[in-house]
Amino acid sequence: MKESRKEQKPGLFVPTIDRAKCEGGYHHACADAKCPCVPACPYSVLEIRSLTAEDKRLLSLGDRFRAWIHRNRQAYVVKADGCTACGRCIEACPVPHVIRLKRRISA
Numbered sequence: 001m002k003e004s005r006k007e008q009k010p011g012l013f014v015p016t017i018d019r020a021k022c023e024g025g026y027h028h029a030c031a032d033a034k035c036p037c038v039p040a041c042p043y044s045v046l047e048i049r050s051l052t053a054e055d056k057r058l059l060s061l062g063d064r065f066r067a068w069i070h071r072n073r074q075a076y077v078v079k080a081d082g083c084t085a086c087g088r089c090i091e092a093c094p095v096p097h098v099i100r101l102k103r104r105i106s107a
């Protein structure tokens with residue numbers, strides 16, 4: 001999936017991760033490629049972390065089980081202000097529609 005785009009001023013957009021889909025390196029292509037979204041980002045915006053209790057609570061029972069299969073690891077945005085909306089992480093992620101870029105209301 002090609003998602004490269006013109007870079008924007010940092011902080012105008014933020015990546016969002018679909019908690020029901022992110023595999024955190026423990027399934028299929030994401031495991032083979034070792035969470036490629038993280039090294040794809042030139043600005044260290046993403047990191048793999050344990051799913052928070054709050055994020056787990058917001059998942060359906062089925063999605064919670066799925067997250068457990070993936071060892072409750074997922075990509076997290078740790079440096080939102082560095083994102084230039086370049087799309088490299090989206091291009092690198094082998095699971096469709098996990099990462100989306102959302103315009104921030106105020107930067």
Ligand code: SF4
Pocket residue numbers: 017021022023024025030035036037038074075092093094095098099
């Ligand atoms: S966002 Fe994509 S590449 Fe990154 S950990 Fe999740 S599934 Fe893997």
Ligand code: SF4
Pocket residue numbers: 015040041042043044045046082083084085086087088089090101
């Ligand atoms: S869109 Fe670009 S800058 Fe933003 S998190 Fe993804 S790879 Fe990093």
